[in-house]
Amino acid sequence: MAEYRLETPLSDDDVSQLKAGDIVYLNGTIYTARDAAHKRLVDLIEKGEPLPFDLQGAVIYFVGPTPPKPGEVIGSAGPTTSYRMDSYSPILIEHGLKGMIGKGKRNEAVREACKRYKAVYFGAVGGAGALLAQRIKAAKVIAYEELGPEAIRELVVEDFPVVVVNDIYGNDLYEEGRKRWARV
Amino acid sequence: MRVIQYDEIVRAIRDMIIYSTTHLGEDMVRALEKAYQEEESEVSRAVLSQLLENARLAASETKPLCQDTGLAVYFVKVGEELRIEGGSLKEAIYEGTERGYREGYLRASTCDCFTRENLKERIGYNLPPVIYFDLVPGDRLEIEYAAKGGGSENASRARVLAPAQGIEGIKEFVKEVVSDAGPNACPPYTVGVGIGGTFDYAAVMSKHALYREVGSVNPDPELAALEEEWKEELNKLGIGAMGMGGTQTVLAVHIEVFEPGRMCHIASLPVAVNIQCHSARHAHITL
Numbered sequence A: 001m002a003e004y005r006l007e008t009p010l011s012d013d014d015v016s017q018l019k020a021g022d023i024v025y026l027n028g029t030i031y032t033a034r035d036a037a038h039k040r041l042v043d044l045i046e047k048g049e050p051l052p053f054d055l056q057g058a059v060i061y062f063v064g065p066t067p068p069k070p071g072e073v074i075g076s077a078g079p080t081t082s083y084r085m086d087s088y089s090p091i092l093i094e095h096g097l098k099g100m101i102g103k104g105k106r107n108e109a110v111r112e113a114c115k116r117y118k119a120v121y122f123g124a125v126g127g128a129g130a131l132l133a134q135r136i137k138a139a140k141v142i143a144y145e146e147l148g149p150e151a152i153r154e155l156v157v158e159d160f161p162v163v164v165v166n167d168i169y170g171n172d173l174y175e176e177g178r179k180r181w182a183r184v
Numbered sequence B: 001m002r003v004i005q006y007d008e009i010v011r012a013i014r015d016m017i018i019y020s021t022t023h024l025g026e027d028m029v030r031a032l033e034k035a036y037q038e039e040e041s042e043v044s045r046a047v048l049s050q051l052l053e054n055a056r057l058a059a060s061e062t063k064p065l066c067q068d069t070g071l072a073v074y075f076v077k078v079g080e081e082l083r084i085e086g087g088s089l090k091e092a093i094y095e096g097t098e099r100g101y102r103e104g105y106l107r108a109s110t111c112d113c114f115t116r117e118n119l120k121e122r123i124g125y126n127l128p129p130v131i132y133f134d135l136v137p138g139d140r141l142e143i144e145y146a147a148k149g150g151g152s153e154n155a156s157r158a159r160v161l162a163p164a165q166g167i168e169g170i171k172e173f174v175k176e177v178v179s180d181a182g183p184n185a186c187p188p189y190t191v192g193v194g195i196g197g198t199f200d201y202a203a204v205m206s207k208h209a210l211y212r213e214v215g216s217v218n219p220d221p222e223l224a225a226l227e228e229e230w231k232e233e234l235n236k237l238g239i240g241a242m243g244m245g246g247t248q249t250v251l252a253v254h255i256e257v258f259e260p261g262r263m264c265h266i267a268s269l270p271v272a273v274n275i276q277c278h279s280a281r282h283a284h285i286t287l
Helices: A012-016 A035-047 A089-094 A108-117 A129-133 A145-150 A173-181 B006-022 B026-038 B042-061 B089-103 B150-154 B163-181 B199-211 B221-237
Strands: A003-007 A023-032 A059-061 A099-102 A120-123 A136-143 A152-166 B002-005 B071-079 B082-085 B130-136 B141-148 B157-161 B189-195 B250-257 B269-276 B282-286
Touching: A023 A099, A035 A089, A035 A145, A089 A108, A108 A120, A108 A152, A129 B042, A152 A173, B002 B006, B006 B042, B006 B082, B006 B089, B006 B141, B006 B282, B026 B042, B026 B250, B071 B089, B071 B199, B141 B199, B150 B269, B157 B163, B157 B199, B163 B189, B163 B221, B163 B269, B189 B199, B189 B221, B199 B250, B199 B269, B199 B282, B221 B250
Parallel strands: A003 A023, A023 A059, A059 A099, A099 A120, B002 B082, B071 B130, B189 B250
Antiparallel strands: A023 A152, A120 A152, A136 A152, B071 B141, B141 B282, B157 B269, B189 B269
16 A cells, blocks of 8 residues: 555556555646536537546546635535446546546446556545545636536645545455455 | 424524534544444544544534535424414425525535426525424424435435345345445445335334434334344444445444334335435434
8 A cells, every 4th residue: 555646637657556545645636527517528528529628637526515605715525426427437538537536436337447548546535525625725617607516616636635446457445445354 | 382483493493504514413423433443444444533533623614524415304393282483384494494504605405306407596505305294292393404415315225025034134135235335325324224114104214213313222122132233244244434444334223113013014024224424414403
């Protein structure tokens, strides 16, 4: 289990060194998107139209924050459950996405895409929304404002703590962890 | 007839929502601390320590513990000798909910099932809530509230078993649900189990079971024994905090049966399992 500090956008070299269970502190710009925004991004790709942000090396955070109080950068901002994005993630990975941050299991298609196109799936601690918000230094809506919490936001993060769940070698932290501790 | 003012109810609900979504209950803090002490896996201990730190930070900044501030779900007991002045009870709960969520900078998470359009403009900010009313003797108004997140609700299940499957069958079903929830619904979990009544009522009881204080002992000794046994069994699954692997998957199992008589139809054995994430935000008020 190693620790890394990485700057976005991520390169093939960045993700190739990561193994399931490694702790990573992300720095730089990441983008938020949940179900509704993913659907729109995939629609744009299928129509061959430009996306609201550059997907090359990008990291998407599955989050729908609470509204900021006056003077705050962002409200509470922990990860949402990732499987709802499973049908959209492979096509985004194929088009350059390098990292996803969420919580919970991914399906076979996502894990295969991670292996084939070199991308990683990171887990952040669900339900730690107040704590994680401290690592977000700037936030602005860049697309789909009408979606409210589901709009796409550009976030600037500093040492945002995540764990590698699925690496490019087919390892899965959840499966390994459970196998190690199960007593049935 | 005792009289309660509409505005008093609105204010009490608003305050309860803002407080409980930013301050983790003492029962949950104790349960997480105990899990932290007992967890053998290093990674899961690190997660539990972050959760406790998150709770301290949320309280000190009055910031939501989790960005999913849930649907508002209420169990309301209305005394038969009570009258509300200035508006209806249902309207007061709606207004208290809307004000709590809006003024507390909580998330509006209600949407149209079909179009997925957020309902904050058309119906109201995080409206409508889910409300179960019950008429009881007396002149008090008791309101139990939970902010129920989507992730843990998505992992919940109901099933009508065959009577022959018995208690062993119920246990196997509970294990299946928690095992399938795996890392997805933010473990360590509290597991609400509703047994008996009808298909729908088992689900209502499984939800209400989650409002009980975590760490409290079921007053029915038979159920208390099952809760302990099942908890131990579930902790053998190895899921751990946030699914990273570990010995602390479940903080508590809470069982509710249909009373009186632990009733169900002679042909059925309805069971529902409602999963509660570690960010269990519950509160109650009595007016």
